[in-house]
Amino acid sequence: MSTATTARGTSGNLPAEVTSFVGRRHELNGVRRMLSTSRLVTLTGAGGVGKTRLARHAGLELRRAFPDGVWFAELAELRDPDLVAVTVAEVLGVREEAVSPDAPGLATFLADRQALLILDNCEHLVAACADLAETLLRACPRLRILVTSRQALRIAGEATLTVQPLSVPESDTACTPADLARYEAASLLVERATAVLPGFEVTEANCATVTALCQALEGMPLAIELAVARLRVLTLDEILERLTDRYRLLTTGARNAPARQQTLRALIDWSWDLCAEPERLLWSRLSVFSGGFELDAAERVCAFPPLAADSILDLIASLVDKSIVFRVGDGPRARYKMLEVVREYGAARLAEAGEQQEVAQRHGDWFAELARYGDVHWASPDQAALMLRLRHEQANLRVALEHAVRTAPPEVSLRFAADLQNHWFVRGFLSEGRHWLDRALALPPARHWTRVRALRVASWIACIQGDRQRASALLADAKALNATLPPSPENAFIPVVEGNIAMFAGDPAAALPLFEEALAGIRALGSPSGEMWCLCVLGMARGLSSPDPSAGYADLAACQELAAEHGEVWWRSFALWSLSVLRWRAGDNAGAAQAARESLQIDALVEDEQFTVGLALESLGWVAVTERRDQRAAQLIGASDRMWSAMQASLSTFRAMREFHDEATSQLRARLGDRAFETAFARGVALTTAEAVALAMERVPAPRPAPAPDEPARLADLGLTRREQEVAALVAEGLTNREIAARLVVAQRTAEGHVENILSKLGFTSRAQVAAWLASQR
Structure with a gap:
């Protein structure tokens, strides 16, 4: 099963280009040529010269050459070198129970993959990026890495390409509008100027000014874009006049710095002066x-x-x-x-x-307060907005946490990292949370309840990741310290984590008394979010430990009622998923499907939420297996797998869920055959979240087996696209995938993908079946 997936499937995560790409044909050819002979290529050059844009466009043009995707890891906002591998793992969607999100783990993950990894803006993390690249290249023979940096990584096998400014006319060249179109800098200026002033064009009247402006900006793409933005308030002549005057007065740039860097500094100096x-x-x-x-x-x-x-x-x-x-x-x-x-x-x-220290302190205080507010108000009508806000502030949270662990008292850092527990858990940022908790816990031990809390949250994360030995050790430390301190809220929360460790290990009966103890303590505290957590896991434990799964229904219903009372979304959705699992075990397929779909409907209120979406898709897949809707089941389970991979988590850490999953996939393989199952599973992996939810809600017809010869049907009625119908006809003629690719002028992998889709939609396992069926239809 592929685990390197995103919402766009295995093609990677390159963003679409918002503005047109101008020029750079020579550099693009150079990147393509160098990647064919060197497995590490670094684009170097001054800030603002266009290294990132060139790397992205090269990646888009080379996608067909990398069947396992082109992956873009943006590192400009990352400050901690210890998080380089974690950040790349998040981009790739590494599943953590199988592979750790460090350099050796990534090497294992990418070992047999033919992919292109783009590491962008590495100059402030050169050593960490060099170490990661060297580890990956040694272990992954089919991997290529493209780096953008103001300086090379300087490791063996690295090829470098210095990205130069865009071409400009020579200073003594007199250009006509037609002549100017041959220069990249002028083309970019006109392209961007048209976006600011629709209808802008180079004329005989302004040609000399455009030429002089391109020369003054020395072909720096960022400088051109910053200057052209001034067209909102200034004319071309005014921009040139101010820019030229400022450059003549430039004295602050380093004498040994390239002139183009002084030019860019001067441009920003000018903005500062304005x-x-x-x-x-x-x-x-x-x-x-x-x-x-x-x-x-x-x-x-x-x-x-x-x-x-x-x-x-x-x-x-x-x-x-x-x-x-x-x-x-x-x-x-x-x-x-x-x-x-x-x-x-x-x-x-x-x-x-x-003012650096004071502003950094105020920044850290603000985001620590935001984390605290999000934790306290988690069970509220503001929950969806809070989840989205924390997601958007991920880079700021990293900066604030770094400042806290370096300068704040230990109890401040411990509480800050622990207050983000829901953010780490719901968003799937498990390794990120573990990193900050470990750093806070490594500070001089504070005999304070915040350390108990941080130990408890770290234990919970380790449990979810399947590291039960570490989870138990962390929780033991929390219990020992807690026993020496005055009573705190942690007295109630420690048993719920201890119970989860037992339940994840496959012993729900042992977890029951711990959950009951926790529920009583949390109710005494008056923590609605904690109470919902306890009710959910208590209901699941009762249902899994009893011969009658309905034993857990009452607790899950109580959780839903409490969530509705507080306007809470996430725990209500989680309770509905839990209910769907227990109903499925009780043989109530209709009830299980209804609960899972209600869970999905609630999840729609939370942007970018995939945790319970992945759970609901999985349980609907199990229902489909029971109903022998095998194509649908395989796709739903594949879609769930992709979401769990993107969150760096897996159902396999929960023993009971792993057993249910393995049983379902075993039945599907037995009935469909390995190839048909893997094809349908891959179709599910390729679905976006919206498409997967639409399939789960049956808003679109699921692929179904082809009708018998006495039940004629059009190919379009079976969900085949126009291109797939063409490919089906060529398959029936006996053409190979390579011959089909040549006939349609597409990549061979594209042709292979069409054939796999056709087999899946028609429910066949061989090309001969396609040919025979088409013949019968005719």
């Missing part, structure tokens, strides 16, 4: 944010003398107008971001002003 003093001050303070920010965060972190909180909104609006800050996304809350080079410039100014 800002009023309050705007400059806010720009520098906003540089503390990583991955963007929202208005309330900016007001709390950046508003201290001489900036007032009620001035922040207007100042942000001014910075947006000046293209220093830009709004991103279209969610219910406005979110803002700065280009990395602009953020770095602001950070340098912040250090010059001597």
